[in-house]
Amino acid sequence: MRVAIVTVGDELLAGDTVNTNAAWLCTELTERGVSVERVTTLPDRVADIARVVNEYHAEYDAVIVTGGLGPTHDDLTMEGVAAAFGREVEESEAALAWLTEQGGYAAGDLAEGTTHLPAGARMLPNDEGVAPGAVVESVYVLPGVPAEMKAMFARVADEFAGEPTYSETVATPEPESTLLDRIAGVQEAFDVTVGSYPGEHVRLKVTATDPETARSAADWLSERVEVLEE
Template sequence: MNVAVVTVGDELLAGQTTNTNATWLCERFARRGVSVERVTTVPDRIGDIARVVNEYRAEYDAVVVTGGVGPTHDDVTMDGVAAALGRPLEEHEAALAWLEEEGYSRSDLTEGTADLPAGARALHNEVGVAPGAAVEGIYVLPGVPSEMRAMFQSVEEEFSGTETHREEVVADEPESALLDRLESVRNRYEVSVGSYPGESVRIVLQGTEKEPVRKAADWLRERVDAPASESHLDS
């Protein structure tokens, strides 16, 4: 299964808010063996949301959209998703009924709180108020991290893929000096190899079978210079 993640918010593009939602979702998908093919941030504009969602829903198995959910003037994500699908927004009776069960009378709710694309399934907000929606492989979640995480966990089982096994090797060498060994480990074992330089180089080995990944990591650890702190711990 492959998915695209779309985060909505002017504050993300302005650097005023760190996009923790995208990172969290990608980590959850990776655990489930689901491939994230795109992570895109768009402003609070209906046209931009509609264009990106419409493009991605044709290319990927699912599109997960976070942010801009609610009844305030800049919460336009539901409008954008509805426009992408060519559907109107409608007051969702099941969402309203659930909110009433949670103690919110209809008169207490801001107008538009439960407006979802026509035909959508409401996703209940266990730690907030405004519901999310699922429709035609598009999942619309709130932007508040605690609300987004709780809502995603309610639909997480709908995302599946091949389990991915992962090992990490740290090398205290320049990345350029490791190229031959990275090529060798890739050729010897059924694994993908990524290298990420910093103070040391993190080498990430991944594969669908646990044993080749473990053997590849063991082979590589014997052939790279470990940081001094790790060498001390191993001795």
Template sequence: MRVGIVTIGDELLSGDTENTNATWLCDRLDDRGVEVRRITTIPDDVAEIARTVNEYYAEYDAVIVTGGLGPTHDDVTMEGVAAAFGRDLIDHPDAVAWFEKRDGYSASDLTDGTTHLPQGARLLENHSGVAPGAVVETVYVFPGVPSEMHAMFDRVAEEFTGSTRYAATVEADEPESALIDRLGELRDRFDVTVGSYPGETVRIKITADADSTAEEAATWLRDRVQSPE
């Protein structure tokens, strides 16, 4: 399964808010064997949202959109997603019914826009906040508040499936540039993908379809690099 992620918010682009949602989603999707192909961060702009969602929808098996849900002036994500599919944004009956049955809320508590979803969307209830999410075709729209997004994703996580991948890690106390030939030989010898991440040491992540392959490749490499003391 190939997925594209769209994170929305002027505050992300200005650096006022750290984009932890993208990292969290990539980690959870990777655990499920799902391949994240692209991540894009865009502003709170209806036309930009519609264009990006339309492009991702045509390219990937599923699209995850986070941020910009609610009744305030810059919460335009649902409008943008509706525009991507040429659908009206309506006072969704499932959203209204869900809101009215919640403890502590009544119809008089509804704020303009709170229950507006694209026509024909599947409601995703928000048990950690107020603004609901939605699924339109294969586009999943989640809140931007991390705790709300986490809870909503977890309830639909089973809809994101892929082949199980296994990973092993090797630490090398050498410059990354000095490892190029050995990493190339590693890829030639084993059916694996390799990522190298420099820091105080170089962390090398080896990923394979079988646990035994990942471990065999990691053992081969450990014998050929300088390990941290």
């Protein structure tokens, strides 16, 4: 399963808010065997949201969009997703029923636009907030507030599945540029992918579709590189 993630918010692009949602979703999806192939951050602009969602919907098995839900002036994500599908944004009876019956809100107390979703969308309840999410075909629209996003993702998590992967990591003080021959060697010897992540030291992450292969590849590397002492 191939997935693209779209995070929406001027505050993300300005650096006012750290984009933790993207990192969290990437981790969750990868652990489910899903291949995350795009992470894109967009401004609160309907045309940009519509264009990117339309493109990614055609290319990937699913698209997750986070941020900009609700009735305020810069909450334009639902409108952008609706535009991507040529749909209107309209009152959702399911959202209104959830908020009044389960959320304890009176209809008159809800801000205008709170229950508006793209026409024909599947409503996703917001267990940690007010503004509901939505699913439009294979596009999942979640809140930007991390606690709300995580709770809503839990409701649809089982809809994201792929072949499980297993990883092992070998840390070495050797410079990354000197490791190229052994990185190539382990990929020739085993059916694995290798990530090389430099920092205070280099982390070599080997990933396979079964734990035995991942462990064997890590052992192979450990015998051929200088292993960082714990």
